[in-house]
Amino acid sequence: MVWKFLPALLFAFLSCFLLASCSDPTTRHKVLSTIFDGVPSLPPAGEMCNEYYHERVAAETEGREMADVNADTDQDRRSSHKPYKEKKCKDCHSKNKNINAGLIAPKRELCGVCHQDFVQGDNIHGPVAVGDCLACHLPHNSPYPSLLKEDPDKVCDLCHQESRLAAAMHERFVVKTISCGECHDPHAGDARYFLK
Ligand code: HEC
Ligand code: HEC
Ligand code: HEC
Ligand code: HEC
Numbered sequence: 001m002v003w004k005f006l007p008a009l010l011f012a013f014l015s016c017f018l019l020a021s022c023s024d025p026t027t028r029h030k031v032l033s034t035i036f037d038g039v040p041s042l043p044p045a046g047e048m049c050n051e052y053y054h055e056r057v058a059a060e061t062e063g064r065e066m067a068d069v070n071a072d073t074d075q076d077r078r079s080s081h082k083p084y085k086e087k088k089c090k091d092c093h094s095k096n097k098n099i100n101a102g103l104i105a106p107k108r109e110l111c112g113v114c115h116q117d118f119v120q121g122d123n124i125h126g127p128v129a130v131g132d133c134l135a136c137h138l139p140h141n142s143p144y145p146s147l148l149k150e151d152p153d154k155v156c157d158l159c160h161q162e163s164r165l166a167a168a169m170h171e172r173f174v175v176k177t178i179s180c181g182e183c184h185d186p187h188a189g190d191a192r193y194f195l196k
């Protein structure tokens with residue numbers, strides 16, 4: 001007797017949708033994907049981009065801080081790895097140069113020695129899945145935040161030169177200088193395309 005539950009279901013869906021539509025589209029995406037467990041349910045791409053952009057501009061005008069907006073600007077952007085700064089070189093380097101090129105573990109396993117259970121989510125980003133942390137990070141220190149090899153706005157371009165399936169949508173982000181990391185997690189996530 002599924003029809004009996006229909007009004008309740010409809011109510012749950014509508015209230016959730018209405019509540020969620022006041023917040024940013026990525027939150028709504030999370031809400032939607034929770035309701036329709038397992039069903040890919042991203043908001044229409046164009047809508048998502050526009051809403052996000054307007055909310056972001058509003059936040060900036062009002063001086064509010066949205067996640068990641070204003071981050072990294074003006075401040076000292078440099079970052080330094082704690083074990084390097086503390087001169088704990090032996091935590092990563094060994095005397096024997098013949099094994100693992102002088103590292104305590106193979107390069108692709110080294111980061112996992114300390115960063116355990118780091119990757120969470122059903123979908124794992126290609127380079128993360130194979131342990132290639134050094135494709136994006138430097139081991140000692142960096143002129144950018146989070147030990148990144150490249151400016152956070154450019155780090156994805158190191159590999160992603162291919163044309164996007166959602167090309168029109170993504171071109172607008174570039175024009176509006178929204179960075180990839182505002183929507184995608186760089187490592188992994190439960191949502192498709194590691195959308196936040
Ligand atoms: C978190 C792990 C880690 C720590 C701590 C660390 N290193 Fe390294 N280091 C690496 C890795 C990984 C490489 C290889 C980088 C590559 O090949 O891209 C490396 C490379 C090097 C190199 C080769 C040249 C270079 O810069 O690529 C030297 C020299 C070096 N480290 C010195 C040090 C010294 C001195 C310390 C302590 C002050 C230190 N490292 C601490 C991970 C570490
Ligand atoms: C010997 C242990 C150890 C190893 C090995 C290690 N890390 Fe770390 N890492 C740390 C510690 C400790 C911190 C600081 C964590 C904190 O402050 O909460 C850290 C922090 C970081 C951060 C955050 C830095 C920031 O400024 O936000 C990144 C990125 C990172 N590590 C990447 C790596 C990568 C990539 C590797 C492999 C090359 C690696 N780590 C290997 C111990 C390690
Ligand atoms: C595709 C590029 C890329 C790869 C590959 C990658 N990272 Fe990151 N990582 C990033 C970016 C970008 C950030 C900054 C995220 C932010 O500030 O929101 C980051 C942040 C971090 C941080 C600090 C913040 C956090 O999320 O805890 C740690 C620790 C870290 N990475 C470790 C690793 C380790 C360990 C690996 C390998 C298993 C790895 N990363 C592989 C791009 C990458
Ligand atoms: C070191 C190279 C490298 C870098 C840097 C990199 N990626 Fe990737 N990315 C890959 C590979 C490899 C795949 C897997 C491609 C495939 O499965 O077709 C991938 C897949 C993806 C996918 C999933 C595509 C799909 O069709 O499932 C997304 C989303 C993504 N990357 C976003 C990012 C973002 C955001 C950044 C910057 C934080 C980034 N990537 C940086 C190599 C990279």
Ligand code: HEC
Nearest residue numbers: 042045049052156160164165166173178179180182183193
């Ligand atoms: C405002 C949010 C947002 C930003 C910023 C963003 N993306 Fe996306 N991205 C999405 C959404 C939503 C999808 C899913 C599109 C779909 O299903 O049609 C997606 C899909 C993808 C995919 C897989 C499908 C495809 O279109 O190729 C890749 C790879 C990707 N993005 C990479 C990037 C990179 C690299 C950047 C930075 C240049 C970036 N994204 C910036 C929201 C964003």
